[in-house]
Amino acid sequence: MGKNSDILSVLQRICQTYPDHSAVVEDDVKTLTYQQLWQQSLRVAEYVKRQGGDCPFVGLNLPKSASYIVGMIGCWMAGKAFVPIGTDLPPARQSDIIHHADISLCLDADIYDHAMSYPMSTTISPCLPHHKAYMIYSSGTTGTPKGILVSHAGLCNLAQCQQQGFAVDSHSRYLFFLSVNFDASISDILVTLTSGATLVIESMPQERLASTLFDVIENRKVTHTDIPPSLLRLMSPEHCPSCLQTIVIGGEPADIDTVRRWSRKVRLVNVYGPTEATVCTSMCRCDDQWDAPLLGDVLDHTHYSVYADGKFDVAEGELWISGIGLAIGYYKNEELTSKKFPVIDGVRYYRTSDHVRMTKDNQLMFVGRIDRQVKYHGQLIELEEIEHTLRINKNVRNVAVVKRKTDSANDKEAIVAFIQLMNKDIVQSDVERQLRQCCKHHLPKWMMPTFFVFVDHMPQTPSGKTDLHALSVMPMSRTVCEENHRYISEEEETIANMMADILKLQAMGPNDDFYLLGGDSLDTILLLSKLQQHHITITPAELRQASTPRQLARIQVRHRSMCIHSSQLEDQWQLSCSPAITTSVTTTKKPDVVLITGATGFLGSHLLSEIFRNLVPERVICLVRCPSSAAGLERVRDTYHKYGLDLKDTARLEIVCGDISKPYLGLAEDAYKKLSEEVSAVYHCAASVNMLANYDQLKDANVIGTRNIIELCMRGRRKQ
Incomplete structure (x- = not known):
């Protein structure tokens, strides 16, 4: 893998080298081998070719999952660039992205499942360096998100450099922690898959994942992960599982004490790089002498220049980046592209707006921003976009948004919106409620102002502009009324x-x-x-x-x-037992007629495949909630395609339409009696799985359903 490599060729070689190796493991339940990953990506590619139209982009409206990875690779195979549209983004923002990119095809969960029924594509579009790879939307000053369009040119270089810097190989297990809205997630995916390693995905909410991170790392045998410095600060290296070898941090400066403590325990790598330069442009291996936010060693085929007062290579100024990883530019915004990507003496640069300084050891360190963009919770935010959103409210005369320290004892930074109303008679609490609702509708959660401060007049500079510095130091005391x-x-x-x-x-x-x-x-x-x-x-x-x-x-x-007391549960269990159950036929050594429930789920579909392969029964009956046998068979087929299984032996497969939570499994009494007398083995996999549901909500499917299956087993023919 080198400078001119094609990312799909690299992935194909890895899939051929490690066909049976786990490529993606989701929730320790769903596993895709590299062969399955490649085959499912080919199905998505075929679907995109047929349905994608002329638009160069395909939206990925999928959560962090194996499906997202397959969708991403499938888009490239079809010659399309993908656009992440996180399922956690507000609907208005999703709509803005789809409209701005003129997206005609958006892969969501339902469309993805349908794509799995398509044949595998027989051709793969080449990924040439100048071809579009993906477009990431970030905060924009006009109130509309700006699309940063990135080519394939720097992807292989990025993956190869990070493999070396993070020490990733085919034995590694990399935890996919970051949101798909964050472009660093792309490098986490690529550095893993181009190494033949295993990408570990946990679909639980990020807050819960963060609170159980060490347990997940230990249980999943994770060796590498990429997490925000602010989260690392809350974790103790003394309790870190021994399997964890490398932690990658970036997106925001890390505090010195955290870096020093963790660098003694693991390989700690601080990464730097803007979205406009393909995720990452430099890396720094941290040690226990760390005392400044250093940018580290520049990636291959990448160059840093410090620019100030019309001169390059000065000791302090704005960081300019050149090299193969520079983005194509800002989609539909040639003016901004020309401004941020100037060409000087035949060299194309990206102006980062990051203020850097050369240290005594000839290392570049990050000092801060030189414009109104700020880093907050690891995300780059245009404060003017928040202001634009707040101005929608007709009661707002003037607004200014700053990132500043609060007056609380923890000296915490927050996004604070200062509001001047049209007149003093307007009820501030009503306006604040309206503004919060407006922000919730239009902005992602990381851009929501923490505080709204109402002022009679905005402070001004001598030139008549809003004095942002004065707002950043204005007292924000707060009391609680009696x-x-x-x-x-x-x-x-x-x-x-x-x-x-x-x-x-x-x-x-x-x-x-x-x-x-x-x-x-x-x-x-x-x-x-x-x-x-x-x-x-x-x-x-x-x-x-x-x-x-x-x-x-x-x-x-x-x-x-x-809550139900155990004595109450015991009463329910006792009452649920049927008084008259008979068994009249002795069991056979090998089941000839098998009944399976839950065949349209992950576990059930794989079990059904194993039953056909190993037991070879005369008949397999699938109990499926469906309006007809044909519809039930289609559901089973769709599930097989979804998980890369091959349903060939349909001649021995019989679909029975029923419901385990209902008396007689939802069947007519004579049909139920016939079923009980024919079946010689039962595999019960149907269940309702919802961590947020209470007992009453789960009881019908999981308790009553299991009782009904047990009753079936105790009637008619004796069953295994």
Whole structure:
């Protein structure tokens, strides 16, 4: 793999070299070998060729999953560039991206499943260096996200350099932690797959994954992962599983103490690079002498220049990047492309707007930004885009958004919106509620202002512009009014005290919102942990929906009301037993008629495949919830295609339309009796799996359904 390599040729060679090696493992349940990864990508490629039209882009509206990886590679095979459209983005933002890129085909979960029924493409489009590879949307100053269009030119170079820098090989297991909205996720995918390594995916919410990260790493035998420095700060190297060898950090400066502590435990690599230069342009192996945010060693075929006052190669100034990884530019924005990608003396550069300085050891270190772009939670944000969104409200006269330190004891930084209203009679709380709703509709969550501060007048500079520096140091003191400080339960007060402790606030009222007062994803992890220690069980999803002490206390009360005492459960179990069950026929040594439930799921479909391969019964009956046998067979076929299985032996396969949660499995009494007398073995795989559902919601499928299957086994012919 070198400078001029084709990323698909590299992946194809890896798939041929390691066909049976695990390429992607999702939730330790779904595994794709490299051969299956390649074959499923060919199915997506065929679908995209037939349905993609003339648009050069295909949207990937898929969560972090094996399907996302297959979709990405399939787009390249079809000669298309992919555009990540995260399922967690607000609908309005998804719509803006689709409209701006003129996307006619968007792969979501349903379309992806349909694509798996297509034949494998027999041809693969070449990925030449100048061809479009992907487009990532980032914050834009006009209120519209800007599309950064990246070619294939730098992908192989990036993967090869990171393989060496991270020490990734075919024995590595790389945890895919970052969001698909973050371009660094692309390099995590490529450095893994071009090494013949295994990409480990956990689909749980990121807050939950972060809070159980060490458990996941140990259980999945993870050797490499890429995580934000702010999360690494909360983790103790003393408790790190021994299997973890390398941690990659980037996106924001890491604090010195965290870097020093962790560099003694693992290979800690700090990466730097803008989206406009194919994810990463330099890397630095950290050690216990780390004392500054160094950019590190530049990747092959990449060059750094420091520019100031019309001169290059000065000691301090703006970082300019040149080399094979530079993006094509900003889609549909030639003016901005010309400004940010100037050509000087025949060399094309990207102006990063990053302020850097040369150290005494001739190392470049990051100093800060030279424009109004800021890094927040690892994401590059245009503050002007937030301002543009807030100006939509007719009650707003003027607005300014800054990233600044709050007045809380933890000296935390936050995005703060200063609002000047049209007149003083407008109710500020009403406007704040409207503005938050507007932001929620138009902006991704990492761009949401933490605080709204209402001012009578905006401070101005001598030239008449808004004085942003004055706003960044303006006091932001906050008090809790007496009315809001009255708790109606001890649990409310306990939760409020925990929140105040985490946010470093003097006090919190029962109706104060954890997130509106500055709580972020890392604070969420801490709060959930503290709640658990006090035997208050709240899920991340519940906390996102109910984030005040009073709301959480009510949820806890509701949880208790839904709990069932073991004695009550015992009564239910005793009552559910049928009094008259007979068995009249002795078992056979080898089952000739097999009944399987759950064949349209992951486990059931693989089990069905093994039954045909190893047991070779005369008949296999699949109990499927479906309107007709034909529809049921189609569901089984679709599942087989989805998981790369081959359903050949349909002559011995029989579909029975039924429902395990209903009496007689949803069958007529004579059909049920016939089934009980014919079947000699039962494989029960059907279940409802939902971590957020309560007992009552799961009971019909999982408890009643299992009881009904047991009753079937005890009637008619004796069964295995």
